Amino acid sequence: MINLLPLIRNECLKIIKKKRFYVILLILLILVPMFTYAQMKVAERSQNKFNSDWRLEVQQQITDNQNSLGSDRIPEEWKAYRRIFVQQLQYYLDHDVNPNEPSGVTFTREFLDNSVSLFIPLLIMAVASDLVSGERTTGTIKMLLTRPVKRWKVLFSKMTALLMFVSLIVLSTFLVSYLVSGLFFGYKGFNVPIFTGFQINGDSVDMTAVHAVPQWKYMLMQGGLIWFVSVVVALLAFMVSVLVRSTAASIVVMMAALIAGTILTNMASAWTTAKYLFMVNLGLTGYLAGTPAPIEGMTLSFSLAVLAVWGAVAVIISFAVFTKRDILN
Amino acid sequence: MSDVKNVGAGAVVLSVEGVRKKIGRKWIIDDVTFDVREGEIFGFLGPNGAGKTTTIRMLVDLIRPSKGQITVCGYNVNRNPEQALQYVGSIVENPEVYTYLTGWENLQHFARMQPGVDEARIAEVVDIVRLDQRIHDKVSTYSLGMRQRLGIAQALLGRPRLLILDEPTNGLDPKGIKELREFIRKLADEGLAVFVSSHLLSEIQLLCDRVAIISKGRVLAVGGVTELVARNSPYVLWELEPFAQSVQILSKRPDITILQLEEVTLDDSVIAGMGERSLITVMDEELIPEIVAILVAAEIEVRAVHKINPTLEQLFLKLTEGETID
Numbered sequence: 001m002i003n004l005l006p007l008i009r010n011e012c013l014k015i016i017k018k019k020r021f022y023v024i025l026l027i028l029l030i031l032v033p034m035f036t037y038a039q040m041k042v043a044e045r046s047q048n049k050f051n052s053d054w055r056l057e058v059q060q061q062i063t064d065n066q067n068s069l070g071s072d073r074i075p076e077e078w079k080a081y082r083r084i085f086v087q088q089l090q091y092y093l094d095h096d097v098n099p100n101e102p103s104g105v106t107f108t109r110e111f112l113d114n115s116v117s118l119f120i121p122l123l124i125m126a127v128a129s130d131l132v133s134g135e136r137t138t139g140t141i142k143m144l145l146t147r148p149v150k151r152w153k154v155l156f157s158k159m160t161a162l163l164m165f166v167s168l169i170v171l172s173t174f175l176v177s178y179l180v181s182g183l184f185f186g187y188k189g190f191n192v193p194i195f196t197g198f199q200i201n202g203d204s205v206d207m208t209a210v211h212a213v214p215q216w217k218y219m220l221m222q223g224g225l226i227w228f229v230s231v232v233v234a235l236l237a238f239m240v241s242v243l244v245r246s247t248a249a250s251i252v253v254m255m256a257a258l259i260a261g262t263i264l265t266n267m268a269s270a271w272t273t274a275k276y277l278f279m280v281n282l283g284l285t286g287y288l289a290g291t292p293a294p295i296e297g298m299t300l301s302f303s304l305a306v307l308a309v310w311g312a313v314a315v316i317i318s319f320a321v322f323t324k325r326d327i328l329n
Numbered sequence: 330m331s332d333v334k335n336v337g338a339g340a341v342v343l344s345v346e347g348v349r350k351k352i353g354r355k356w357i358i359d360d361v362t363f364d365v366r367e368g369e370i371f372g373f374l375g376p377n378g379a380g381k382t383t384t385i386r387m388l389v390d391l392i393r394p395s396k397g398q399i400t401v402c403g404y405n406v407n408r409n410p411e412q413a414l415q416y417v418g419s420i421v422e423n424p425e426v427y428t429y430l431t432g433w434e435n436l437q438h439f440a441r442m443q444p445g446v447d448e449a450r451i452a453e454v455v456d457i458v459r460l461d462q463r464i465h466d467k468v469s470t471y472s473l474g475m476r477q478r479l480g481i482a483q484a485l486l487g488r489p490r491l492l493i494l495d496e497p498t499n500g501l502d503p504k505g506i507k508e509l510r511e512f513i514r515k516l517a518d519e520g521l522a523v524f525v526s527s528h529l530l531s532e533i534q535l536l537c538d539r540v541a542i543i544s545k546g547r548v549l550a551v552g553g554v555t556e557l558v559a560r561n562s563p564y565v566l567w568e569l570e571p572f573a574q575s576v577q578i579l580s581k582r583p584d585i586t587i588l589q590l591e592e593v594t595l596d597d598s599v600i601a602g603m604g605e606r607s608l609i610t611v612m613d614e615e616l617i618p619e620i621v622a623i624l625v626a627a628e629i630e631v632r633a634v635h636k637i638n639p640t641l642e643q644l645f646l647k648l649t650e651g652e653t654i655d
Contacts, residue, residue, distance in 0.1 A: 006441035006442070007441065009441065010441055010442070013430075013438070014430075014438075017427075017430055017434070019429075138425055138427075138428070140426065142421045142422070142425060143426065143439065143483065144442075145389075145390070146389040146390065146391065146414060146417070146419050147414060147439060147442035147443055148410065148411045148412070148413075148414035148415035148443055148444075149411065149442050149443075150411055326352075326386075326392040326393060327391040327392065328352075328383075328386075328392065
């Protein structure tokens, strides 16, 4: 009887030797400095404009948004979003906390917020999408499945290796963006208070539950949510790679789903049953920051539940198909 | 289905009983039965598309048969793959290994997937297939022949009792083919049961002890290669002058049948060497000297007499009644 540990070791070894993880690190090392630089330019400009007084800057943002509320050309959904945004900014102003305090930590927090629904899933697909389909494309699946090992064990070892690498990818995204942006903005900022707990009802914000948490704590919560999203995306990509024979097709299917999610999120609200789709539920960190959900009725626990169900179904389908299917070519 | 008594007398290692496979609405494999014994090389012969690869995939649990059962050393391959497959080493179609790993890493990878294979055993199989010079290079730099050898090393890792090779000579040069043949024979002499599929009739004839002939998903015959071949009388090719007169003489003999050129399938090398007015007969080879004497007495110039050994191809054509090969 073959133990699972050597099998998991095999799978990790293959992922490393295929240099997928290096590619991901390379992408991060190229893109993060670009984002950091852009962010620095933005900070510089506003500093010149407001003479380093962040209160003036926030006040200006509030005024701008309020002005646009009067315009007829702006759709109603956007106005609702802006009303909420104005209320949040006002809250920060009232409590004398700079929401945009430039620091490596703040940059990392914002970067992670922005990358949770597309960028990180994309990095994960680089590993997940060819775990099974790659073996079928090259034909090595035949060698793998003709060894005296039950098929579920082979698949389980792949899935375990995948989850390990997903965790590693999330961690390295955090580390790279912190280390790189720290070069520009400094490495401090872990104790800056961040407000969370905004309850959104229609187009007003319920502030009763709002409380400040130090940024490091906020980022731990954020990291947990991002990890959860990443695991679900990884399991779905893994399922697609079990179902589809070619890696290219597997990547296209997942990309299409993710991009459809971004488009649907922007179209928002009108089609409410879309909230059961996994791809519109990926922006979990938005609930922490108090960004309005793309579709009414979505809450943090709702999104967590939807993602959990999708993930579980993906696992069931992967195992059911992989253990039964004839390998015809 | 005809059966000729077995040549090898070892224990049955692989037993295939009434295996059938339906894909979609079609029975791809329709009743395949045979045994492979210890120490013998068993050929699995059939044209492309006859169901050879599908059958092989069923032997190693890549495909589940719809009916029938396959046992290796007493274990059902589909129900107890963990027990059954530890006795099997196989290469299904091409020896596909991980090209981004070195040969050694590939072997380590597969060693972790079976019990009782340590580094010493890996070094041993590397030595057996003589890959020691290049074993630490990436497989992507290997030639086809080297990949083939790495595939065999991988198959031998777990000290199998049954070795399954699917078209093993594909892509090898004549020297490589000869080496492989000797190598397989050596393994069989050490007691391994070897199962080899091929669409090349000469290949099976040169390599195998027993053969199963498969066409359209059915096994047409199972038997010793020599016995199956012995069922066919050889062709004798004549070049005689004058032609008409010689036809007359030969056709008078009841023990000689003259064949029309269209009815026979011959190797290209034979056809290339044939004159335009060649005669092909089926007859006992013992009769040749007698017939030559008769022809000479009748003042016919005997320019060439050429005995063509019967091939499995002839047998195959007889069994399938003219279904084309390839």
